[in-house]
Amino acid sequence: MAALKPDQLDAVARVFRVLAEPTRLAILQELRRKPRTVNELVESLGAKQANVSKQLGILFDAGLLDRERSGNCVVYSIREPAIFELCEIVCGKLQRDARRQYATFAGKPRR
Amino acid sequence: MAALKPDQLDAVARVFRVLAEPTRLAILQELRRKPRTVNELVESLGAKQANVSKQLGILFDAGLLDRERSGNCVVYSIREPAIFELCEIVCGKLQRDARRQYATFAGKPRR
DNA sequence: TGAATATATCGCTGTTTGGCAATATAGTAA
DNA sequence: TTACTATATTGCCAAACAGCGATATATTCA
Numbered sequence: 001m002a003a004l005k006p007d008q009l010d011a012v013a014r015v016f017r018v019l020a021e022p023t024r025l026a027i028l029q030e031l032r033r034k035p036r037t038v039n040e041l042v043e044s045l046g047a048k049q050a051n052v053s054k055q056l057g058i059l060f061d062a063g064l065l066d067r068e069r070s071g072n073c074v075v076y077s078i079r080e081p082a083i084f085e086l087c088e089i090v091c092g093k094l095q096r097d098a099r100r101q102y103a104t105f106a107g108k109p110r111r
Numbered sequence: 112m113a114a115l116k117p118d119q120l121d122a123v124a125r126v127f128r129v130l131a132e133p134t135r136l137a138i139l140q141e142l143r144r145k146p147r148t149v150n151e152l153v154e155s156l157g158a159k160q161a162n163v164s165k166q167l168g169i170l171f172d173a174g175l176l177d178r179e180r181s182g183n184c185v186v187y188s189i190r191e192p193a194i195f196e197l198c199e200i201v202c203g204k205l206q207r208d209a210r211r212q213y214a215t216f217a218g219k220p221r222r
Numbered sequence: 223t224g225a226a227t228a229t230a231t232c233g234c235t236g237t238t239t240g241g242c243a244a245t246a247t248a249g250t251a252a
Numbered sequence: 253t254t255a256c257t258a259t260a261t262t263g264c265c266a267a268a269c270a271g272c273g274a275t276a277t278a279t280t281c282a
Contacts, residue, residue, distance in 0.1 A: 004140060006133065008205075012133075013132055029120075048242070050243080050259095054260085072248085072249050083204075086201070132270080159272070164231085184227095185230095
Protein backbone atom coordinates (compact mmCIF):
# COMPACT_ATOMS: atom_id res chain seq x y z
CA MET A 1 0.00 0.00 0.00
CA ALA A 2 1.17 3.49 -0.80
CA ALA A 3 2.28 5.80 2.00
CA LEU A 4 -0.53 7.85 3.46
CA LYS A 5 -0.32 11.62 3.42
CA PRO A 6 -0.76 13.63 6.62
CA ASP A 7 -4.45 14.33 6.17
CA GLN A 8 -5.08 10.71 5.31
CA LEU A 9 -3.30 9.72 8.49
CA ASP A 10 -5.54 12.20 10.29
CA ALA A 11 -8.63 10.56 8.84
CA VAL A 12 -7.45 7.09 9.83
CA ALA A 13 -6.58 8.29 13.32
CA ARG A 14 -10.04 9.81 13.67
CA VAL A 15 -11.67 6.45 12.97
CA PHE A 16 -9.47 4.70 15.52
CA ARG A 17 -10.29 7.43 18.00
CA VAL A 18 -13.99 6.67 17.69
CA LEU A 19 -13.24 3.03 18.49
CA ALA A 20 -10.96 3.90 21.39
CA GLU A 21 -13.72 4.03 23.96
CA PRO A 22 -15.16 1.10 25.93
CA THR A 23 -18.71 2.46 26.00
CA ARG A 24 -18.76 2.85 22.25
CA LEU A 25 -17.32 -0.63 21.77
CA ALA A 26 -20.01 -1.99 24.06
CA ILE A 27 -22.65 -0.26 21.97
CA LEU A 28 -21.24 -1.76 18.78
CA GLN A 29 -21.18 -5.17 20.39
CA GLU A 30 -24.83 -4.88 21.36
CA LEU A 31 -25.86 -3.67 17.93
CA ARG A 32 -24.02 -6.52 16.32
CA ARG A 33 -26.60 -8.91 17.71
CA LYS A 34 -29.49 -6.83 16.45
CA PRO A 35 -30.61 -3.22 15.97
CA ARG A 36 -31.65 -1.45 19.14
CA THR A 37 -33.39 1.66 20.34
CA VAL A 38 -31.56 4.10 22.56
CA ASN A 39 -33.50 2.99 25.60
CA GLU A 40 -32.73 -0.66 24.99
CA LEU A 41 -29.04 0.22 24.93
CA VAL A 42 -29.39 2.33 28.06
CA GLU A 43 -30.85 -0.66 29.85
CA SER A 44 -28.53 -3.34 28.54
CA LEU A 45 -25.43 -1.23 29.12
CA GLY A 46 -26.51 0.26 32.42
CA ALA A 47 -25.33 3.68 31.28
CA LYS A 48 -26.99 7.07 31.44
CA GLN A 49 -29.31 8.05 28.63
CA ALA A 50 -27.44 11.26 27.89
CA ASN A 51 -24.17 9.45 27.53
CA VAL A 52 -25.53 6.65 25.37
CA SER A 53 -27.14 9.22 23.10
CA LYS A 54 -23.90 11.16 22.88
CA GLN A 55 -21.81 8.11 22.04
CA LEU A 56 -24.37 6.98 19.48
CA GLY A 57 -24.09 10.38 17.87
CA ILE A 58 -20.32 10.03 17.65
CA LEU A 59 -20.59 6.57 16.12
CA PHE A 60 -23.23 7.79 13.69
CA ASP A 61 -21.25 10.87 12.67
CA ALA A 62 -18.27 8.61 12.01
CA GLY A 63 -20.40 6.66 9.55
CA LEU A 64 -20.34 3.46 11.58
CA LEU A 65 -24.06 3.32 12.36
CA ASP A 66 -27.36 3.74 10.61
CA ARG A 67 -30.30 5.46 12.30
CA GLU A 68 -34.01 5.16 11.68
CA ARG A 69 -37.02 6.64 13.42
CA SER A 70 -39.67 4.16 14.46
CA GLY A 71 -42.61 5.97 15.97
CA ASN A 72 -41.45 7.45 19.19
CA CYS A 73 -38.11 5.68 19.17
CA VAL A 74 -34.89 5.79 17.18
CA VAL A 75 -33.40 2.50 16.09
CA TYR A 76 -29.65 2.25 15.54
CA SER A 77 -27.92 -0.47 13.56
CA ILE A 78 -24.49 -1.35 12.22
CA ARG A 79 -23.53 0.32 8.98
CA GLU A 80 -19.93 -0.91 8.79
CA PRO A 81 -19.63 -4.58 9.71
CA ALA A 82 -15.95 -4.23 8.86
CA ILE A 83 -15.34 -2.76 12.30
CA PHE A 84 -15.72 -6.20 13.80
CA GLU A 85 -12.79 -7.41 11.76
CA LEU A 86 -10.81 -4.66 13.45
CA CYS A 87 -11.86 -5.83 16.87
CA GLU A 88 -11.00 -9.41 16.06
CA ILE A 89 -7.51 -8.49 14.92
CA VAL A 90 -6.98 -6.55 18.13
CA CYS A 91 -8.29 -9.44 20.17
CA GLY A 92 -5.83 -11.72 18.43
CA LYS A 93 -2.99 -9.42 19.38
CA LEU A 94 -4.17 -9.29 22.99
CA GLN A 95 -4.31 -13.06 23.12
CA ARG A 96 -0.75 -13.28 21.82
CA ASP A 97 0.29 -10.75 24.45
CA ALA A 98 -1.41 -12.78 27.15
CA ARG A 99 0.33 -15.95 26.03
CA ARG A 100 3.68 -14.19 26.04
CA GLN A 101 2.96 -12.85 29.50
CA TYR A 102 2.06 -16.31 30.73
CA ALA A 103 5.22 -17.76 29.20
CA THR A 104 7.29 -15.23 31.10
CA PHE A 105 6.06 -16.63 34.39
CA ALA A 106 5.37 -20.26 33.66
CA GLY A 107 6.93 -21.19 30.36
CA LYS A 108 10.61 -20.93 31.05
CA PRO A 109 12.34 -24.24 31.73
CA ARG A 110 12.68 -24.94 35.42
CA ARG A 111 16.45 -25.33 35.45
CA MET B 112 -17.25 -14.36 18.60
CA ALA B 113 -18.30 -14.29 22.22
CA ALA B 114 -19.27 -11.00 23.83
CA LEU B 115 -16.37 -9.19 25.41
CA LYS B 116 -16.48 -8.34 29.10
CA PRO B 117 -15.91 -4.78 30.32
CA ASP B 118 -12.20 -5.14 31.00
CA GLN B 119 -11.70 -6.84 27.67
CA LEU B 120 -13.45 -3.93 26.01
CA ASP B 121 -11.11 -1.67 27.97
CA ALA B 122 -8.09 -3.53 26.63
CA VAL B 123 -9.33 -3.34 23.07
CA ALA B 124 -10.10 0.36 23.44
CA ARG B 125 -6.60 0.96 24.76
CA VAL B 126 -5.08 -0.53 21.62
CA PHE B 127 -7.28 1.59 19.39
CA ARG B 128 -6.33 4.63 21.44
CA VAL B 129 -2.66 4.04 20.69
CA LEU B 130 -3.49 4.01 17.00
CA ALA B 131 -5.70 7.10 17.25
CA GLU B 132 -2.85 9.55 16.71
CA PRO B 133 -1.45 10.74 13.38
CA THR B 134 2.14 11.02 14.61
CA ARG B 135 2.11 7.45 15.85
CA LEU B 136 0.56 6.23 12.61
CA ALA B 137 3.26 8.08 10.69
CA ILE B 138 5.91 6.35 12.80
CA LEU B 139 4.38 2.95 12.11
CA GLN B 140 4.26 3.74 8.42
CA GLU B 141 7.95 4.64 8.41
CA LEU B 142 8.91 1.56 10.36
CA ARG B 143 6.95 -0.60 7.97
CA ARG B 144 9.50 0.12 5.29
CA LYS B 145 12.41 -0.71 7.52
CA PRO B 146 13.61 -0.40 11.13
CA ARG B 147 14.79 3.06 12.12
CA THR B 148 16.64 4.90 14.83
CA VAL B 149 14.93 7.66 16.73
CA ASN B 150 16.91 10.31 14.90
CA GLU B 151 16.03 8.91 11.51
CA LEU B 152 12.37 9.16 12.46
CA VAL B 153 12.85 12.67 13.79
CA GLU B 154 14.26 13.70 10.44
CA SER B 155 11.84 11.88 8.18
CA LEU B 156 8.82 13.01 10.17
CA GLY B 157 10.00 16.54 10.84
CA ALA B 158 8.90 16.23 14.45
CA LYS B 159 10.67 17.13 17.68
CA GLN B 160 12.94 14.55 19.21
CA ALA B 161 11.14 14.63 22.57
CA ASN B 162 7.81 13.95 20.96
CA VAL B 163 9.04 11.17 18.71
CA SER B 164 10.67 9.50 21.68
CA LYS B 165 7.49 9.83 23.70
CA GLN B 166 5.30 8.38 20.97
CA LEU B 167 7.77 5.54 20.40
CA GLY B 168 7.54 4.77 24.08
CA ILE B 169 3.77 4.59 23.88
CA LEU B 170 3.90 2.29 20.84
CA PHE B 171 6.50 0.13 22.53
CA ASP B 172 4.58 -0.10 25.80
CA ALA B 173 1.53 -1.16 23.82
CA GLY B 174 3.54 -4.06 22.44
CA LEU B 175 3.44 -2.82 18.85
CA LEU B 176 7.18 -2.22 18.48
CA ASP B 177 10.45 -3.92 19.20
CA ARG B 178 13.45 -1.97 20.43
CA GLU B 179 17.16 -2.75 20.22
CA ARG B 180 20.24 -0.81 21.17
CA SER B 181 22.83 -0.47 18.47
CA GLY B 182 25.85 1.33 19.77
CA ASN B 183 24.84 4.84 20.50
CA CYS B 184 21.44 4.52 18.90
CA VAL B 185 18.18 2.71 19.54
CA VAL B 186 16.56 0.94 16.62
CA TYR B 187 12.81 0.48 16.59
CA SER B 188 10.96 -2.01 14.43
CA ILE B 189 7.48 -3.43 13.94
CA ARG B 190 6.48 -6.17 16.32
CA GLU B 191 2.86 -6.53 15.25
CA PRO B 192 2.48 -6.47 11.48
CA ALA B 193 -1.21 -7.12 12.10
CA ILE B 194 -1.70 -3.41 12.74
CA PHE B 195 -1.38 -2.76 9.04
CA GLU B 196 -4.39 -4.95 8.39
CA LEU B 197 -6.24 -2.62 10.73
CA CYS B 198 -5.15 0.41 8.76
CA GLU B 199 -6.14 -1.17 5.50
CA ILE B 200 -9.62 -1.97 6.73
CA VAL B 201 -10.03 1.61 7.89
CA CYS B 202 -8.75 2.90 4.57
CA GLY B 203 -11.32 0.72 2.83
CA LYS B 204 -14.06 2.27 4.90
CA LEU B 205 -12.80 5.77 4.16
CA GLN B 206 -12.76 5.03 0.45
CA ARG B 207 -16.34 3.81 0.63
CA ASP B 208 -17.27 6.99 2.51
CA ALA B 209 -15.56 9.11 -0.12
CA ARG B 210 -17.39 7.31 -2.90
CA ARG B 211 -20.70 7.84 -1.12
CA GLN B 212 -19.87 11.49 -0.66
CA TYR B 213 -19.03 11.84 -4.33
CA ALA B 214 -22.25 10.09 -5.31
CA THR B 215 -24.21 12.60 -3.25
CA PHE B 216 -22.95 15.41 -5.43
CA ALA B 217 -22.37 13.84 -8.80
CA GLY B 218 -23.92 10.42 -8.89
CA LYS B 219 -27.62 11.12 -8.72
CA PRO B 220 -29.45 10.90 -12.02
CA ARG B 221 -29.72 14.30 -13.64
CA ARG B 222 -33.49 14.32 -14.02
C1' DT C 223 38.67 11.40 32.81
C1' DG C 224 35.92 14.89 29.37
C1' DA C 225 33.37 16.07 25.18
C1' DA C 226 30.03 14.83 21.86
C1' DT C 227 26.07 12.39 20.32
C1' DA C 228 21.67 9.84 20.97
C1' DT C 229 17.77 8.94 23.60
C1' DA C 230 14.58 9.36 27.49
C1' DT C 231 12.25 11.94 30.96
C1' DC C 232 10.33 15.95 33.47
C1' DG C 233 7.25 19.93 34.13
C1' DC C 234 4.21 22.63 31.92
C1' DT C 235 0.21 24.26 28.96
C1' DG C 236 -3.64 24.14 25.92
C1' DT C 237 -6.97 21.13 23.96
C1' DT C 238 -9.99 17.34 23.87
C1' DT C 239 -13.41 14.55 25.83
C1' DG C 240 -16.30 11.23 28.83
C1' DG C 241 -19.71 11.59 32.18
C1' DC C 242 -23.18 14.10 34.55
C1' DA C 243 -27.60 16.93 35.60
C1' DA C 244 -30.70 19.78 33.56
C1' DT C 245 -33.19 21.04 29.75
C1' DA C 246 -34.83 21.11 24.99
C1' DT C 247 -36.97 18.72 21.15
C1' DA C 248 -39.79 15.27 18.88
C1' DG C 249 -43.35 12.07 18.61
C1' DT C 250 -47.64 9.71 20.69
C1' DA C 251 -51.98 9.47 22.96
C1' DA C 252 -55.75 11.31 25.53
C1' DT D 253 -54.62 21.73 23.66
C1' DT D 254 -52.14 18.67 27.81
C1' DA D 255 -49.63 14.82 29.47
C1' DC D 256 -46.34 11.36 28.59
C1' DT D 257 -42.40 8.96 26.61
C1' DA D 258 -38.10 8.87 23.90
C1' DT D 259 -34.20 11.15 22.30
C1' DA D 260 -30.98 14.96 21.70
C1' DT D 261 -28.54 18.89 23.36
C1' DT D 262 -26.31 22.16 26.56
C1' DG D 263 -23.15 23.58 30.16
C1' DC D 264 -20.13 22.06 33.32
C1' DC D 265 -16.10 19.50 35.48
C1' DA D 266 -12.23 16.53 35.80
C1' DA D 267 -9.08 13.52 33.60
C1' DA D 268 -6.21 12.34 29.65
C1' DC D 269 -2.83 13.74 26.52
C1' DA D 270 0.03 15.81 22.55
C1' DG D 271 3.53 19.00 22.09
C1' DC D 272 7.09 21.90 23.88
C1' DG D 273 11.67 23.39 26.21
C1' DA D 274 14.82 22.00 29.43
C1' DT D 275 17.24 18.48 31.42
C1' DA D 276 18.74 13.82 32.64
C1' DT D 277 20.75 9.48 31.17
C1' DA D 278 23.46 6.44 28.25
C1' DT D 279 26.98 5.35 24.90
C1' DT D 280 31.04 6.26 22.16
C1' DC D 281 35.38 8.37 21.29
C1' DA D 282 39.52 11.00 22.17
